[in-house]
Amino acid sequence: MTQTEIPTFLVELEDAFNRAMISNDIGQISRCVTDDWILVTPEAGPVSRSRILGVIGSGLLSHATMTKVPTHAWVAGDIAWVTGRGQNTGTFNGQPIEADEYITDIYRRVDGEWRCMLTHLTPVHEGQQGGA
Template sequence: MQTEIPAFLVDLEDAFNRAMISNDVEQISRCVTDDWILVTPEAGPIPRSRILDVIGSGLLSHATMTKVPTHACVIGDMAWVTGRGQNTGTFNRQPMQADEYITDIYRKVDGQWRCMLTHLTPVGGSNR
């Protein structure tokens, strides 16, 4: 069952995808809060500083990233969107690809929506 996804959330997700495939830490930073957490099945909760350091060092890079939102909710200055995402890239110089269910939680900060938490769940098992 799919819910209607507000257009601004689709735009936010698209901008976040573009930032991630840019592999530009500054561009990614504009999409996330200072306390953003990425939750992965492999490593659990990873703080913003760690994931941005890994991207900035070139250890992790993304070549493609897509998300198809299926559920969303907006309550005041908080919003969440869940969908299915796929991405490709490299980790530790090895090719990787992922097929995941992704939930992004957004918070409005100084008039701008920023992702404060991204939670990844593999579709059908391990990703990498």
């Protein structure tokens, strides 16, 4: 496999993660992530699973749409990563939000199931083109 070949199971994992996030259901989201999942954002830096799920569970943050187009991936034993471009819309603190980001999700196989252990977001800047 080359870095740019995206295994079908990773595309399916990313699609399931997107559906869980727009459901705004912390139970569905929890099934996609490890107990020690970290979300790294440009605004807040590393955010723990409990903190992000708490914000979603409280209704402070909600997602209406979320898409990702994977462009690079790698699988090594029980660890896999996928990077791509993602867009999402929703609300934060009652205000509309939208994002255009490069997203890297790192997955770990736990008890035979792949779960995301780290999500890293990097904003796309105007005029920036994805490379490599």
